[in-house]
Amino acid sequence: MTAPARTKIRVLIAKPGLDGHDRGAKVVARALRDAGCEVIYTGIRQTPEMIAEAALQEDVDVVGLSILSGAHLELFPRVVEELKKRDVDDVLLFCGGIIPDDDTKQLEDLGFQAVFRPGTDTREIVQFVYDNARVS
Amino acid sequence: MENIVERFLGGDRRALARVISRIENETPEGREYLREIYPRSGRAHTVGITGSAGAGKSTLTGALAAELRRREKTVGIIGVDPSSPFTHGAILGDRIRMQDLALDPGVFVRSMAGRGALGGLAPAINDVVATVEAFGFDYVLVETVGAGQDEVEIAGTTMTTVLVNNPGTGDDIQAMKAGILEIADVLVVNKADHPGADTLVSQLQGLLNLSPKDMRRPAIVKTVSTRGEGMDELIDAVADHRNYLETEGLLEGHRAKNARHQVLSIARAILLQRIQASTPDEQLDELVRRVGQRELDPHSAAEELANIVSG
Numbered sequence: 400m401t402a403p404a405r406t407k408i409r410v411l412i413a414k415p416g417l418d419g420h421d422r423g424a425k426v427v428a429r430a431l432r433d434a435g436c437e438v439i440y441t442g443i444r445q446t447p448e449m450i451a452e453a454a455l456q457e458d459v460d461v462v463g464l465s466i467l468s469g470a471h472l473e474l475f476p477r478v479v480e481e482l483k484k485r486d487v488d489d490v491l492l493f494c495g496g497i498i499p500d501d502d503t504k505q506l507e508d509l510g511f512q513a514v515f516r517p518g519t520d521t522r523e524i525v526q527f528v529y530d531n532a533r534v535s
Numbered sequence: 536m537e538n539i540v541e542r543f544l545g546g547d548r549r550a551l552a553r554v555i556s557r558i559e560n561e562t563p564e565g566r567e568y569l570r571e572i573y574p575r576s577g578r579a580h581t582v583g584i585t586g587s588a589g590a591g592k593s594t595l596t597g598a599l600a601a602e603l604r605r606r607e608k609t610v611g612i613i614g615v616d617p618s619s620p621f622t623h624g625a626i627l628g629d630r631i632r633m634q635d636l637a638l639d640p641g642v643f644v645r646s647m648a649g650r651g652a653l654g655g656l657a658p659a660i661n662d663v664v665a666t667v668e669a670f671g672f673d674y675v676l677v678e679t680v681g682a683g684q685d686e687v688e689i690a691g692t693t694m695t696t697v698l699v700n701n702p703g704t705g706d707d708i709q710a711m712k713a714g715i716l717e718i719a720d721v722l723v724v725n726k727a728d729h730p731g732a733d734t735l736v737s738q739l740q741g742l743l744n745l746s747p748k749d750m751r752r753p754a755i756v757k758t759v760s761t762r763g764e765g766m767d768e769l770i771d772a773v774a775d776h777r778n779y780l781e782t783e784g785l786l787e788g789h790r791a792k793n794a795r796h797q798v799l800s801i802a803r804a805i806l807l808q809r810i811q812a813s814t815p816d817e818q819l820d821e822l823v824r825r826v827g828q829r830e831l832d833p834h835s836a837a838e839e840l841a842n843i844v845s846g
Contacts (some may be wrong), residue, residue, distance in 0.1 A: 406560045407623070407648070432624035437648045442631040449637040458552035460621060471547055484548055 418468035430521035439483030576665035583689035586699030588681025593632035602766035611667035654688025655679035702731035725756035
C-alpha cells in the first residue's frame with residue numbers, strides 16, 4: 400500500500416531588474432496561494448541568474464515574472480537563457496506587468512505561454528496555471 | 536530523468552532538487568531514492584533554527600550560512616513556512632532573506648511548506664534533511680515555521696537546536712514555562728541592538744541558574760543578524776555543542792533517540808492508513824455517529840477500529 404500523493408503545484412514568482420513595484424507580483428502570489436499552490440516568492444531586484452538558480456533549487460513547475468519597468472525584452476530573454484543553461488527546460492513560463500501588446504509575439508517565441516496585463520482577473524491566472532502546469 | 540540517483544551522487548544540483556520533490560511528495564520513486572541514498576546521510580552537522588515569527592530566523596540563517604562559507608564549509612538550507620489550513624496553499628518566503636547566497640555554488644536553499652504537520656516542520660522533513668545531508672554538505676541548517684511555546688519537534692530532527700529570542704517579548708515567567716526553551720542547545724538574543732537586549736540576557740542567565748547542576752548549560756549569544764554581528768560566536772557555540780555530544784559519548788544516543796522517534800511515528804502513520812483502508816466508510820460513519828450521540832465513548836470506538844486490523 401502506498402501513501403496518498405501529496406503533490407502540489409510549486410510556483411516561483413519573481414521580479415527581475417530594478418523596479419520596486421511589487422504589488423502585482425504579491426497579488427498574483429497570494430491568489431495562487433489561495434488556489435492551493437506552494438508559491439516561492441523571492442521579492443524584488445532579482446538578476447536573471449538568481450531567478451534561474453531559485454527555479455532549479457526549488458524544482459518549481461511554474462515560473463511567473465513580473466515587470467513594470469519596460470525592460471522585459473532585455474531581461475526576460477536572459478532569464479530564459481539562464482534557465483536553459485541549467486537544463487531547467489520543463490517549467491511553465493508566464494509573465495505580467497506593463498507590457499505593450501506589440502511585444503506579445505516576441506515573448507511567446509521566447510516560451511512565455513501567457514502575458515497578463517493590469518486589470519486581469521486573478522481567477523484567469525489561476526485557471527491558466529492549473530490548466531497548463533506540468534507537475535513534476 | 537534516467538539515473539537520477541547516479542546524477543545525485545555525482546553532485547548534480549538539479550538531480551538533488553528533483554529527488555527532494557519526489558521524497559517530499561512521498562511518491563514510490565521517492566521512497567526508492569531515499570533507500571539508495573540514506574546510507575550516505577548522517578555525516579553533516581545538522582542545526583535547527585527555531586523561534587517565534589519575526590524573530591529573525593531567516594536572516595540569521597542566511598548570516599550564519601555566509602559565515603560558514605567564509606570558513607569554507609558547504610551549507611544546505613531547508614526553510615519551512617506554513618501551509619494554509621483551508622486551501623493548503625503556501626507562500627514560501629525564506630529565500631528573500633538569503634539573497635547574498637543565491638549564486639554561491641557551495642549553498643543550496645530549499646523551501647518547504649508545512650503541509651499540515653504539527654510542531655513547526657513538514658511531514659517529510661526528516662527524509663529531506665537526510666537527502667540534503669547525503670548530497671555531501673558540511674552543514675544542514677533547518678529553519679522552522681515561526682514557533683511559539685510548544686513546537687519542539689525540531690529537536691528530534693537536528694543535532695543542535697538554536698532558539699532565536701528577541702528583546703522586549705515577555706518577562707522571565709514566560710521563559711520559565713515548560714516547552715521550547717528546554718530544547719535549546721544554544722540561545723540567541725537576536726536584534727541585540729534593540730533596547731532590552733542585556734535585560735533579556737540576564738533573564739535567560741537567571742533562568743539557566745535554576746537548572747539542575749548536571750544539565751549542560753546552553754550558551755547565550757547576542758547577534759544582530761542584519762549586520763552579520765555575532766555569527767563567529769554563534770558558530771563556535773554550535774560547534775561546541777557538537778563537540779560536547781562527541782566527547783561525552785552522547786552522539787550515538789542522540790541519533791538512536793531520533794531514529795526511534797522517526798520509526799515509531801512512521802509506523803503509527805502506516806497503521807492508521809491500514810485501519811482506514813480496511814474500514815468501510817459506512818462502518819466508520821456508524822461508529823462516529825454513535826460517539827456523537829454519546830452512545831459510545833471515543834476510546835472504545837477507537838479500540839473497535841484498531842481491532843479490525845490487529846484481529
